[in-house]
Every structure is written in structure tokens, then in C-alpha cells.
Amino acid sequence: xTGLAVTDxxxxxxxxxxxRREVLKGVSLRIDKGECVGLIGESGSxxxxxxxxxxxxxxxxxxxxxxxxxxxxxxxGPDLLLFRREVQIVFQDPFASLNPRxxxxxxxxxxxxVHRIExxxxxxxxxxxELLGRVGLEADAMHRYPRAFSGGQRQRIAIxxxxxxSPRILVCDEPVSALDVSVQAQVINLLADMRSALGLGILFVxxxxxxVRYLCDSVLVLAExxxxxxxxxxxxxxxxxxxxxxxxxxxxxxPDPAEAKARRALRRQQREAARGSEP
Amino acid sequence: MMARPHLSxxxxxxxxxxxxxxxxxxxxxxxxxxxxFSSDIGNAxxxxxxxxxxGTDSQGRDVLWRVIAGAAPxxxxxxxxxxxxxxxxxxxxxxxxxxxxxxxxxxxRGTEIGLALPGVIVAMGFASAMGPSLxxxxxxxxITGWPITARLLRSITRQTMxxxxxxxxxxxxxxxxxxxxxxxxxxxxxVLIIKWSGDVSITIxxxxxxxxxxxxxxxxxxxxxxxxxxxxxxxxxxxxxxAAPGAAIALTAVSFSLLGDILQRRLGGAGASGxxxx
Numbered sequence: 001x002t003g004l005a006v007t008d009x010x011x012x013x014x015x016x017x018x019x020r021r022e023v024l025k026g027v028s029l030r031i032d033k034g035e036c037v038g039l040i041g042e043s044g045s046x047x048x049x050x051x052x053x054x055x056x057x058x059x060x061x062x063x064x065x066x067x068x069x070x071x072x073x074x075x076x077g078p079d080l081l082l083f084r085r086e087v088q089i090v091f092q093d094p095f096a097s098l099n100p101r102x103x104x105x106x107x108x109x110x111x112x113x114v115h116r117i118e119x120x121x122x123x124x125x126x127x128x129x130e131l132l133g134r135v136g137l138e139a140d141a142m143h144r145y146p147r148a149f150s151g152g153q154r155q156r157i158a159i160x161x162x163x164x165x166s167p168r169i170l171v172c173d174e175p176v177s178a179l180d181v182s183v184q185a186q187v188i189n190l191l192a193d194m195r196s197a198l199g200l201g202i203l204f205v206x207x208x209x210x211x212v213r214y215l216c217d218s219v220l221v222l223a224e225x226x227x228x229x230x231x232x233x234x235x236x237x238x239x240x241x242x243x244x245x246x247x248x249x250x251x252x253x254x255p256d257p258a259e260a261k262a263r264r265a266l267r268r269q270q271r272e273a274a275r276g277s278e279p
Numbered sequence: 280m281m282a283r284p285h286l287s288x289x290x291x292x293x294x295x296x297x298x299x300x301x302x303x304x305x306x307x308x309x310x311x312x313x314x315x316f317s318s319d320i321g322n323a324x325x326x327x328x329x330x331x332x333x334g335t336d337s338q339g340r341d342v343l344w345r346v347i348a349g350a351a352p353x354x355x356x357x358x359x360x361x362x363x364x365x366x367x368x369x370x371x372x373x374x375x376x377x378x379x380x381x382x383x384x385x386x387x388r389g390t391e392i393g394l395a396l397p398g399v400i401v402a403m404g405f406a407s408a409m410g411p412s413l414x415x416x417x418x419x420x421x422i423t424g425w426p427i428t429a430r431l432l433r434s435i436t437r438q439t440m441x442x443x444x445x446x447x448x449x450x451x452x453x454x455x456x457x458x459x460x461x462x463x464x465x466x467x468x469x470v471l472i473i474k475w476s477g478d479v480s481i482t483i484x485x486x487x488x489x490x491x492x493x494x495x496x497x498x499x500x501x502x503x504x505x506x507x508x509x510x511x512x513x514x515x516x517x518x519x520x521x522a523a524p525g526a527a528i529a530l531t532a533v534s535f536s537l538l539g540d541i542l543q544r545r546l547g548g549a550g551a552s553g554x555x556x557x
Contacts, residue, residue: 097444099462
């Protein structure tokens, strides 16, 4: 069984003062159908570039992206169409990821139309209604524009839009970090449900360790364009090796006051140690 | 988000003015009495009075009715010019957005050459080649006006191209045609309405100027520039013959310019990109 495989990806951009800035320095990852992989890394670690390359929106300098045995950046015709159908994305900001000039019906039905899954308008409408129901929205939402909905509802519309074409792999680029905490859980649970119901493979990009822990089987930690840590979620978080992973875990809130106090002490200690090591 | 501003007295005035001028352009010729276009030398150069509100001209024609009848050749031709070159601009900007980078560069260099070509000079060339007429002025202005629109739109479509919903559509595999017509253009063309209005204002001045120097509309047309040209010999004795069409040009240009500002305020919002007018 093969899914989406990224091998040894390198990408650099022209830097401000001449020369080039290497954003990705040989990154590899793979997602099989039905598997959920977490990708964490601080801002500027290359997460977005990695996703853009993996989705074929940008050409890497070297390395390859394969889907179902074909090289994504050179795929044409049926191979490309298969990739464009079976790999979908849900973006971070649901206020920017839905075309404001399209109704929900057009947004959710677009994939059905362009991939000729449901060419008939009436059938497409029935399909859209069913998809909306599946993500917990009323069917009459389809006649409205995205501006009529809240952030959480918009993210559900975005998920329905992605799921319309029955994808195998769903890339979620921080899908809940722009949402209220109370809504985050709903969207996460929706993704988890879809995963088990549809056998969806998910690449879940996040900052929030709690969410990754809850949702993902395995996790990759990206820092400065390299994968610095990877493995089953519990192994990585149970015994973090890299500084960034440790810092991230120390920053995550815990529901136990005693534990939180201990954490604060630990962080203070780390800060002092860091200060002491400076010349 | 800011609430939609109320219709202020100033905005309402501009809307009414534009509506009146448009009504004159569309219906003026139908309503004007026969005498608007035929001469009655016995009544030449009558100053404004109760019967001829704006007096009569050298041929004894009523100046007010001529100004109203002149709205059609003056305004409609300007609107036609701006509409044609805006469409050319949209096509060029759209092409520049979808073609490979080197072709985009080529198109933009071509646009810069177009920018260096002044419409007035081309109009004079057309006038000498095809004979001076409103049609040749309109053609010349139409084929020289597009570069600024094309450049402005291309910078906006380029911004729209990187919006997440456009990238999402690409991931979904929509065709380039659908990507442009459904996702990029509908979210990029707001500024065009604003620019269109401002450009109509400028084009009225230019077309009037061309008619005035004799390379646009020809007498006996009631085109405002042609009217002023006709009246310039009598300015010292019959000032109203030149002042009325001059005021009409000024009022129309200002109305459309203000309309552009109002549209920008209402449609553009604070975050709108790009200037409304060049």
C-alpha cells in the first residue's frame, strides 16, 4: 500500500542580501492511507514550504514527491488528475480559504464538477446536502456565502469541500489554530471520525502537542529545514530528544496545578541555564 | 468589519447628477426639438432669456438643447472608449497571470511600450489617415488606453493568485480557465469599476480636447468639444455659446471622478489594494 511519499526534498529561495536561503534540507516523510502523521515545528522551520512542495504547488530544487508510484512534479493526464483528486488540503484560516464569491453549494460541489463525479446539477446538489450533513451543517446552508458562517462552520465547509472528491490523503495545515478553543475540539473530532469512517490518511500540521497526541499515530519534528525527530507519537513525546520538542512540551498547558508549578520551575531553570551558558 | 456608510447628501448629489447626465445621453437626442440641429440665422446669438435659457449660438440654435443632445457623443463615446480598453486590459492581465513567466515578462514589456504611446498623438495620426471624426478618435483612444489598466489588474491578479482559496482550487485540480474565471477574476475586478468611473472622467476631457482641436467630432455635431471649438470665435460677444458646453464637460468630468471616489469608498474598503486612478 503506497500513499504520499516525500523523499529527500530540498528547497531554497533567493535571500534578501543575495545568495539563497535553504528552507528544506533533505526532508523525507510518508503518509499511508488510513494513517495520521503529525508534523510539528516552529515558525520558519519549513512546514509551509514542505506542504506546498508535497502538494505540487511548488517545484523543489531536488528530491521527489511520489503518489501511488508516480512522480507528482512530472505527472500529467490521468496520473495528475488522480493526484489532484485523491490528495486534498484544509487550510489554517477558514476566512481566507473559501472563495467569498461562491456559494457553499458551489464551493462544496466544485470538486464533484471538475472531476466529473456528478455532472448533473441536481445530483450534485443532493451530494452537497449529504456532505454538509456529514460535517454537521444544515443542508440549507448551501445557498449562502461563506461570510454568513462562523470560523468553525467555515472550517466544516472547507472539510466538506475537501471530502467531496473522496480523497485518500488530507493535508491539514494547522486547521484549528485560528479557531476558538471551544470549536477546536469539534473540528478535531470531525477529522478523527472522517479518518476512521473513510480510511483517510492525514498529514496534520500543528503547534498544539495535545491535539497531535490525540489524533496522530506518528509524529515528525521539523527544525531549520530538517527532520530532527520522528517516530510513534508516544515514543517521541515520552522521551523527547530535541530541544525544540522539549521546549514545545514544556510550553503546553497542563490541567494539574501541581504539575504546572513544577513545569514553571523547570522552565525557569532552563532559562537560567541558557543565560549562564552565554559568554 | 465596518458597517456600510450611510448615503450622505454629497454622495446622493453625485448619484443624481450622474443619473441626470446619463439620462441626457440616452434620451437627449430623442427629446430635443428639431431646431437643435437646423439653423435659424435670424435668431443667432440671442443672450440667455426665458425662451432660450442658455441663449442661442451662431446658427440660432438653442444652446441648452444642444448641450443636452451633446451628452450622447461626449459621454457615451468616452464610456465606450474606457469599456473597450478595460476589456483589453482584463484580457492582457489574465493572460499575463496564466502564461509561463517569460511570456508574462514579454507581455509586460509590450505593455510598457504601449504606455509610452500617448493616445492624443495616435488620435492625430488616425485623424490624418482616416479623416478627422469622432470614430477615429474613439478607436485611437481605445487601443492606447489599456496598458495602465492591464498593469494595475495584473498586480492585483497576482496577489489573488496566492490567496489560500486559489491555491486550494489548484490542489483540487480545476482547469486554468475555471481558476481564472471563477476564482481569480471575480475577486480581482472590484477595482476596475472604480477605475472605470475615474477614467471616463479623464476621457471626456481628452475627447473634448481632441474635438476642440479638430481631430474628433466635427461640426455640426453637438459634441461638447466641437461646440466649444465652434464658439471660440465669438467668446467675447456671445460668451454663453462656449461657457455652456465647457460647464457641461467640467460638471460631467467632476461627477464621474467623484463617483469613482464614492465607489472606492463603498466597494474598496480600507484593505483594497491598488490606486483607483492613475
